[in-house]
Structure formats: C-alpha cells, structure tokens
Amino acid sequence: MFNGISKKISLRFGLFERDYCSKFSNLIYPLVALALLVIIWEILVYIFSVRSYILPPPSLIFKELFFGGNEVDSGIGYYLNHGFITLLEAVSGFMIGSVVAFLLASIMVHSNLMDRTIYPLAVLVKVTPLVAIVPLFVIWFGFGLVPKILIAALITFFPVMINSLIGFRSVNHEILDLFHSVAASNWKVFRRLRVPSSLPYIFAALRIAAPLSVIGAIVGEWFTGNVGLGSVIVVAHNNLDMPKVFAAVIVLACIGIGLTTCIIILEKYLIFWKELSTND
Amino acid sequence: MEQKLGIEMCGITHFFPKNNSEFVALKDVSVNVGLGQVVSIIGPSGCGKSTLLKIAAGVLEPTFGTINVHGLSPYEIQESNQMGIIFQDHLLLPWLNVEQNIKLLIESGKSDSKVESKLQSLLRMIGLEKFSKYYPYQLSGGMRQRVSLARALILNPSVLFMDEPLSSLDEITRGIMREELYEMQQLSGATTLLVTHSIQEAIMLSDRILVMATNPGRISESIDVNLSGLISRTNFRDIELSDEFHAVFLKVRESLQLISQIELTPRV
Numbered sequence: 001m002f003n004g005i006s007k008k009i010s011l012r013f014g015l016f017e018r019d020y021c022s023k024f025s026n027l028i029y030p031l032v033a034l035a036l037l038v039i040i041w042e043i044l045v046y047i048f049s050v051r052s053y054i055l056p057p058p059s060l061i062f063k064e065l066f067f068g069g070n071e072v073d074s075g076i077g078y079y080l081n082h083g084f085i086t087l088l089e090a091v092s093g094f095m096i097g098s099v100v101a102f103l104l105a106s107i108m109v110h111s112n113l114m115d116r117t118i119y120p121l122a123v124l125v126k127v128t129p130l131v132a133i134v135p136l137f138v139i140w141f142g143f144g145l146v147p148k149i150l151i152a153a154l155i156t157f158f159p160v161m162i163n164s165l166i167g168f169r170s171v172n173h174e175i176l177d178l179f180h181s182v183a184a185s186n187w188k189v190f191r192r193l194r195v196p197s198s199l200p201y202i203f204a205a206l207r208i209a210a211p212l213s214v215i216g217a218i219v220g221e222w223f224t225g226n227v228g229l230g231s232v233i234v235v236a237h238n239n240l241d242m243p244k245v246f247a248a249v250i251v252l253a254c255i256g257i258g259l260t261t262c263i264i265i266l267e268k269y270l271i272f273w274k275e276l277s278t279n280d
Numbered sequence: 281m282e283q284k285l286g287i288e289m290c291g292i293t294h295f296f297p298k299n300n301s302e303f304v305a306l307k308d309v310s311v312n313v314g315l316g317q318v319v320s321i322i323g324p325s326g327c328g329k330s331t332l333l334k335i336a337a338g339v340l341e342p343t344f345g346t347i348n349v350h351g352l353s354p355y356e357i358q359e360s361n362q363m364g365i366i367f368q369d370h371l372l373l374p375w376l377n378v379e380q381n382i383k384l385l386i387e388s389g390k391s392d393s394k395v396e397s398k399l400q401s402l403l404r405m406i407g408l409e410k411f412s413k414y415y416p417y418q419l420s421g422g423m424r425q426r427v428s429l430a431r432a433l434i435l436n437p438s439v440l441f442m443d444e445p446l447s448s449l450d451e452i453t454r455g456i457m458r459e460e461l462y463e464m465q466q467l468s469g470a471t472t473l474l475v476t477h478s479i480q481e482a483i484m485l486s487d488r489i490l491v492m493a494t495n496p497g498r499i500s501e502s503i504d505v506n507l508s509g510l511i512s513r514t515n516f517r518d519i520e521l522s523d524e525f526h527a528v529f530l531k532v533r534e535s536l537q538l539i540s541q542i543e544l545t546p547r548v
Contacts (some may be wrong), residue, residue, distance in 0.1 A: 174367050177339040181365045182389030183358040184434065192388055196375050273374040273415060 025147065052242040063257040065247035074244065079229070083251045086217050086228040087141040089145055092256065094213035096132035096150020098160045098206065100153070105164035110186060126158040130216065134223045148220030148228070155216035167198025200274055203267040214252060285348070286439065286471030287313040287330065287336055292345035294331055305331050306342070307496035311473075315350070318465060318472040320365060320482035320489045322532065324540060328497025330443050331474040336473055337365055337441045349439050350471070357439060361389040362431030364470065368444040370424040372416040372431075379403075382430045395434060395524040402430040405464070422453035430459065433468060440470040447477060459516045477534045481524060483507065484516070491535040501535045 038058045045057040046051075052060055068075025104122075108115040130151055137147035171193055179189045221230025229248045236244035289311040295302040305328045313319045334340035336347060338354025349357045352475045357363045359388045372381045382402060386395050403409040406426040408419075416424055425445065432440065445461065462485055465472055476482050482489045483505055495501040505528055507519060519525050 079420050083295055172371065174369065175373070177334065177337070178365055178367075178371060178385060180339050181337055181358055181363050182385045183355070184385075184388040188388045192384065193373070196373070246436050271375075273417065 038096050053242050056243040056246060060243045061246040061250070064243040065250060072248075079232075079247060079251045080233050082227060082229050082248070083255060085145075086214065086221065086230065086252070087216035087255050089148040089220065089228065090213040092145075093096050093149045093154075093216055094210060094259070096149065097153035097213070100207065101157045101161035102164050102202070105161050105168060106190065106194075108113050108165055109168040109188075116166030122158060122161055126156060130155055131219055134220055137220070139172070143224045143226070147224055148217050151220040152213040153215035155212045159205040159208050159212070160202065163201040164198055167201030168194045170201065171197050199267075199271050201269065203263065206263045207260060207267075210263050211256040214256050214259065218252065281444060285312060286315040286317060287311065287319075287473060288346075289332075289336055290346045292332065292335055292342045292347070294328070294335060294340075294345075295343045296363040302455075304496040306335075306499055309345075309497065309499055310497065311336070311490065313471055314487075315471055316469050316471055317488065318474060319487040320474045320476055320486040321492055322476055322479065322482050322489055322536070323492030323497075323500075324494050324536070325477075327492040327494035329492055331497065332492075333441050333443050333473055333475050335361060339365075357358060359390055361386065361435050362438040364435050364437030364440045366428055366432050366440070366442045366445040368447050370421075370428040370448075371415070372424055372427055374416050377413050377415050378408055378419070378427050381416070381427055382434055385431055386434050398434055398436075402434055405467075406430050406460075420453075421449055422457060425449060425453075425457060426460070429464060433464060437468065437470045440465065440468070440472040442472065442474045442476075443475070444476055446481060454481075455517060461485060462516060479529055479536075482532065483528050484519060489532055491527075491532065491539065493539045500539055503531055503535065 042057050042059060045055060050057075063076055065079060068078065105170045108118055133154070134147065134151060135151055140150055141147045141150065164245050166189075175193060176189070179193060184192075217228065218230040218233075221228035224235050225231025225234065229252050233245055236242070236248065289309065290313075292306055292309040293304070294306040296305050297303070309328075311319070311321075311332070321332060323329055327493075331340065334348070335342045335345075336354065338347070338358055347354055350362075352360075354363070373384065376384060379399065381523060382399060383395050400409070403412055406429065408414075408423060408426060408430075411419065411423065416427075419427070425448070429445075442461075446457050449457060458481060465485070472486075474482070474485060476485075484507070486505055488505060489503045490499050491501040491503065492498065507522075507524055507528070
C-alpha cells in the first residue's frame with residue numbers, strides 16, 4: 001500500500017517536471033513569434049518609410065522606453081514613476097472592489113432580502129458605462145488618486161461579487177446536510193465550507209478583474225491626469241508622439257501581466273488541491 | 281417485552297413540488313428501530329429511501345408526521361452531536377487532510393469534547409494512522425470511505441444514518457468495507473438506519489429489512505434477519521454461503537420482485 005502511495009507521489013513529481021517543461025515550451029513559442037513580429041514591423045517601417053507619428057519602428061519605441069532622449073519626460077525612470085502611480089491606483093481599486101464584493105456576496109448568500117435588494121443595484125453599476133461616471137467622480141473627489149481608485153474598484157466589483165455568490169452557493173448539498181447534522185452555525189458553515197469551496201470561482205473572477213482594474217485606472221487618468229500612464233498616453237497622443245504612446249502601452253501590458261501572474265501564483269498556493277484532485 | 285425505541289417515525293408523508301403540482305414521495309410511512317438495532321431500507325430507485333433517511337436525520341422537514349430519536353426530536357439529537365451520517369459519496373473536503381477531515385464535524389458542532397485521543401484510536405481502527413496527513417486525492421476509494429466512517433464515528437453517535445455507504449466502491453473493497461462497517465457498528469452500538477440497494481449488504485449488516493414500494497413511497501414488508509448468532513460462529517464472509525442467509529435472501533428478493541411486478545402492471 002505504501003509502495004503504491006509513494007509511486008503515486010513520485011508519479012506526481014514526474015508530472016510536475018513534465019508540467020514545467022511544457023510551460024517553458026508554452027512560453028518560448030509566443031516569445032519567438034513576438035520577436036519575429038517586431039523584426040518584420042521594423043523592416044516594413046524602414047522599407048515603406050512610414051512616418052514615426054503614424055507608426056514608429058520598434059527600435060525607436062525601445063529607445064524611448066529604456067534610454068529616452070535629452071528630454072526629462074522619457075526613459076525608463078520616467079515610465080516607471082508613472083507606471084507605479086497607475087499600478088498603485090489599479091491595485092488599490094482592485095483590493096477595495098474585491099473586498100467589498102466579497103463582503104456583499106457573503107451577506108447576500110445568508111439573506112434573501114439583501115440578495116434581492118443588492119443584486120439589481122450591482123447589475124445597475126455593471127450596465128452603466130464607467131466612462132460616463134468619471135467626470136462626476138472628478139467633480140466629487142477632485143483630481144487626486146481617489147476618483148481613479150474608485151473607477152478601478154467599480155470595474156473590479158461586479159465579476160468578483162457574482163463569482164463569489166455563485167461559489168458560496170455551489171456547495172454540495174450533502175456536505176451541507178452533514179454540517180446540519182451537527183447543528184453547525186452559519187458562521188462555521190461559511191468559514192469551513194462556503195469560503196474554501198468558493199475559492200476557485202473567486203480566483204476565476206480575480207483573474208479577469210486584475211487587468212480590468214488597470215483599464216479602470218487608465219480611464220480615470222484620461223480625465224483627471226497629470227500623473228500616471230493614462231495621462232502620459234493622452235499628452236503624447238495630443239503631441240503626435242507615438243513612440244511615447246507605445247512605450248506607455250508596453251509598460252501597461254507589463255503591469256497587467258504582472259498582476260495576473262501574482263493572482264495565478266496565489267491561486268496555485270491557496271487552491272493546491274484543485275489541480276491535483278482533477279489530475280487524480 | 282416492550283422494546284426500547286431508538287428511532288420512531290410515525291405517519292411520515294412528504295410532498296415535493298413538481299411542475300406546479302405536488303409529487304407524493306412518501307405516504308404515511310411509519311418506521312420503528314429498536315435501541316441499538318440496525319434496520320435496512322431496500323427498494324427500487326425513486327421509492328423515497330433516501331428521503332426517508334434524510335427526514336429521520338432531521339435534515340429534511342416532512343410535510344406530515346412525527347419523528348423521535350431516542351425520545352428526542354432530530355434537532356435535539358443534532359444539537360447534542362450524537363448523530364452520524366454517512367453518504368454514498370465520501371464527501372471529504374479536498375483542502376483538508378485525513379486528520380482535519382475526521383475532526384471537521386465534531387469541531388463544527390456545539391460539543392466541546394476533546395477529540396485528539398479519540399482521533400488517534402479511530403485512525404488506528406480504520407488502519408490509516410500513517411496517512412493522517414494525506415489529502416483525499418492521495419487516497420484510494422476504500423480509504424476515503426473509511427475516513428468518512430471515522431468522521432461519523434468520532435462523534436460517538438448514538439444514532440447512525442447510512443445512505444448507500446458502500447455503493448461507490450468496487451466489489452472486493454466493498455466486501456472488506458462491509459465487514460469493517462459491521463465491526464464499527466457493533467463497537468459503537470449505535471441505533472442504525474441503513475439505506476442500500478444490495479440485498480447481501482442489508483442481510484449481513486442488519487437485524488431487520490424494510491422493503492419499500494414506489495409511487496407513492498411506502499413500506500411494503502418488514503423482514504427479520506436475525507443472523508447475529510451465526511456471525512459470531514462463522515467467518516463474516518462465509519455467511520453468504522449459509523442456508524439461513526439464502527432463506528432471507530430469497531424472501532427479500534421475492535418481495536422486491538413482487539413490487540416490480542406491481543409497478544410494471546399497467547394501471548387501468
């Protein structure tokens with residue numbers, strides 16, 4: 001029996017090794033494709049003499065991003081400074097939106113009245129175009145970080161709330177019967193059963209919400225900005241400074257990738273049982 | 281001599297809503313299980329066996345009828361953590377290891393009893409002492425089901441409800457587990473209501489078998505088993521070869537065949 005189990009475990013480690021190999025090859029193919037695309041882009045811009053205010057060559061974008069010119073507002077330090085502000089707004093909004101969504105979903109799962117009251121309002125928030133709300137937020141909260149954080153929170157809120165609610169409700173009824181058979185309190189059922197059961201649903205929402213929060217922050221910066229990558233894009237666009245626009249977009253993409261990767265790592269750590277149970 | 285009552289269900293009728301009408305799942309069912317007795321419920325699919333078990337355990341409210349378990353309502357038994365339930369599926373939580381799964385219900389209940397010493401003896405009893413830190417996905421089907429038995433037994437239940445506890449296992453594991461289940465029940469002395477599809481299982485594990493008919497769910501026959509004397513004399517697995525076993529087996533099978541003939545007869 002022990003041999004069987006140890007064999008099973010070593011098989012799993014074997015699976016992990018193969019998993020890492022396949023992940024590496026999964027990464028290498030798109031990277032090679034991206035490199036080819038950049039090279040073709042560079043050549044085509046050179047051959048057709050495309051003006052840099054229409055489509056700058058990648059070499060110019062990388063120069064703008066990493067080395068900058070003689071101007072103060074270019075180079076990696078400049079983009080990192082603005083990127084940090086955008087990241088701060090996105091992460092703050094993401095966390096506030098997620099926590100509020102989780103708390104509301106946990107109230108809704110225990111109260112039919114609250115469910116019927118809050119759900120339509122949440123749908124109202126979802127269907128309202130956020131771009132239309134930003135000017136109002138600027139009037140109410142000024143030009144600081146607050147309106148941008150609120151927009152990021154609002155955009156994060158809906159997917160996390162819906163998935164948390166579905167997760168809390170997706171508990172196996174027979175397991176619930178087991179908890180009822182010992183007269184377990186609602187709090188114990190929630191803490192020991194509903195929350196862990198809902199984690200795969202919540203993380204699925206967080207994966208979607210993380211890049212959405214960056215979009216929320218950017219939209220906020222378009223309207224209010226003198227700081228953040230959103231405002232960098234608006235100013236550069238007005239000046240037809242396309243290398244700067246592309247450089248800001250690259251940093252934004254990196255922020256999105258970084259946030260999503262953090263969520264995936266946290267998910268793998270917290271829901272370790274999901275993948276292994278599925279493999280089984 | 282008057283028999284002390286373990287489980288007393290009187291006039292249980294239960295409706296389920298179905299397409300704007302009501303489906304009668306159980307009609308006027310009365311079941312008495314003596315203190316420490318094991319009673320099996322057997323019958324065709326959809327006859328309301330599991331519904332009856334859930335009502336007895338107090339996890340489903342009957343439309344009509346009364347239930348007393350050891351002189352208390354099922355809810356009072358739940359409050360005192362004296363009830364163990366075992367389902368067909370092991371229902372182990374995948375994020376908890378064996379030890380945590382066994383302790384889950386007793387720690388979620390209102391009893392404040394110390395579980396550590398009980399846990400170790402239970403782990404020894406189910407033969408999983410060295411697997412206490414393993415997660416469900418690292419265990420075989422039989423091991424998982426043993427953990428779910430331990431999860432019920434750690435409560436020291438005075439009443440045990442089992443809903444097809446072995447039906448998800450293969451035939452060999454099922455034979456082994458059947459014996460373990462018998463021993464565990466004997467050790468705990470709990471009043472037990474067992475729902476099963478297997479005639480063998482019902483005969484080997486119980487003192488009495490209730491055969492249920494369907495449409496609406498009702499008790500059609502009660503058959504006494506009384507093989508406990510034989511079990512003490514022979515190997516548990518050899519009981520199936522005895523004449524006494526065959527006599528009861530034929531009786532239960534005839535009763536089930538009679539029900540299916542009635543079900544198949546077209547109603548004019």
